[in-house]
Amino acid sequence: MANQLPIPVVVNGAGGKMGREVVKAVAQAEDMMLLGAVDRNPEYMGKDVGEVAGCGPLEVPIINDLQGTLGMAVQEKQPGVMVDFTHPSSVYENTRAAIAYGIRPVVGTTGLSPQQINELAEFSEKASIGCVIVPNFSIGMVLLQQAAISASQYFDHVEIIERHHNQKADAPSGTAIQTAQMLAELGKTYNVPAVKETEKLSGARGTQIHEGIRIHSLRLPGSIAHQEVIFGAPGQVYTLRHDTSDRACYMPGVLLAIRKVLQLKTTIYGLEKLL
Numbered sequence: 001m002a003n004q005l006p007i008p009v010v011v012n013g014a015g016g017k018m019g020r021e022v023v024k025a026v027a028q029a030e031d032m033m034l035l036g037a038v039d040r041n042p043e044y045m046g047k048d049v050g051e052v053a054g055c056g057p058l059e060v061p062i063i064n065d066l067q068g069t070l071g072m073a074v075q076e077k078q079p080g081v082m083v084d085f086t087h088p089s090s091v092y093e094n095t096r097a098a099i100a101y102g103i104r105p106v107v108g109t110t111g112l113s114p115q116q117i118n119e120l121a122e123f124s125e126k127a128s129i130g131c132v133i134v135p136n137f138s139i140g141m142v143l144l145q146q147a148a149i150s151a152s153q154y155f156d157h158v159e160i161i162e163r164h165h166n167q168k169a170d171a172p173s174g175t176a177i178q179t180a181q182m183l184a185e186l187g188k189t190y191n192v193p194a195v196k197e198t199e200k201l202s203g204a205r206g207t208q209i210h211e212g213i214r215i216h217s218l219r220l221p222g223s224i225a226h227q228e229v230i231f232g233a234p235g236q237v238y239t240l241r242h243d244t245s246d247r248a249c250y251m252p253g254v255l256l257a258i259r260k261v262l263q264l265k266t267t268i269y270g271l272e273k274l275l
Contacts, residue, residue, distance in 0.1 A: 130264025
């Protein structure tokens with residue numbers, strides 16, 4: 001990397017919990033350059049993003065102008081990357097804007113619908129601009145999902161419980177939905193009912209998603225991100241669980257995606273496809 005220009009990176013949602021971690025990780029990466037920091041929170045406007053992130057001054061002010069920042073990134077000699085950790089209501093437009101400017105999006109914001117993901121994939125392919133959408137950047141979660149796929153060969157009953165902090169805007173989590181999708185793609189139906197079920201209170205059995213799989217969402221302060229995939233069979237229960245205690249655990253996956261997205265000309269969904 002010594003003879004290569006650093007990758008210009010724009011962090012969208014730079015003042016948020018995940019955004020701050022990304023700022024620190026990019027600032028410490030020798031092959032990257034933090035070019036811009038965008039956030040809508042008026043509390044952070046004009047402040048040095050390094051001071052907000054707690055890693056010392058970086059001489060990059062936080063502004064509320066994504067389009068202008070993307071335009072600035074276009075001027076760089078090396079193709080730029082936008083890392084988005086914002087809000088489900090804005091992530092689709094943010095990602096389209098980045099692709100339109102020729103900036104490669106790395107999207108960690110969840111809440112995109114399947115239709116929106118398909119539209120972004122078509123848009124990025126037409127533009128020959130790489131795009132990476134990752135519900136969960138943790139290597140441990142990738143390993144859990146791989147273990148769940150292996151277990152599904154031997155268990156016909158499975159439910160998913162995900163727990164996040166109470167500031168998470170969307171439910172179920174993108175990770176839980178992705179896990180259910182991966183299990184459903186194996187071509188079997190799960191949880192064939194033994195009796196006719198009746199919910200005395202709507203939602204008591206969670207949300208039924210692909211191929212009979214149910215997801216239960218918890219939102220509690222003190223949590224970061226946690227998921228259990230619970231398999232059941234006569235006489236046994238097999239539980240796979242992943243817990244995060246620090247958002248820094250996601251940063252190796254984020255940095256990997258920033259490096260890999262430059263090599264792509266279409267959209268990739270899921271960190272496991274980059275490993």
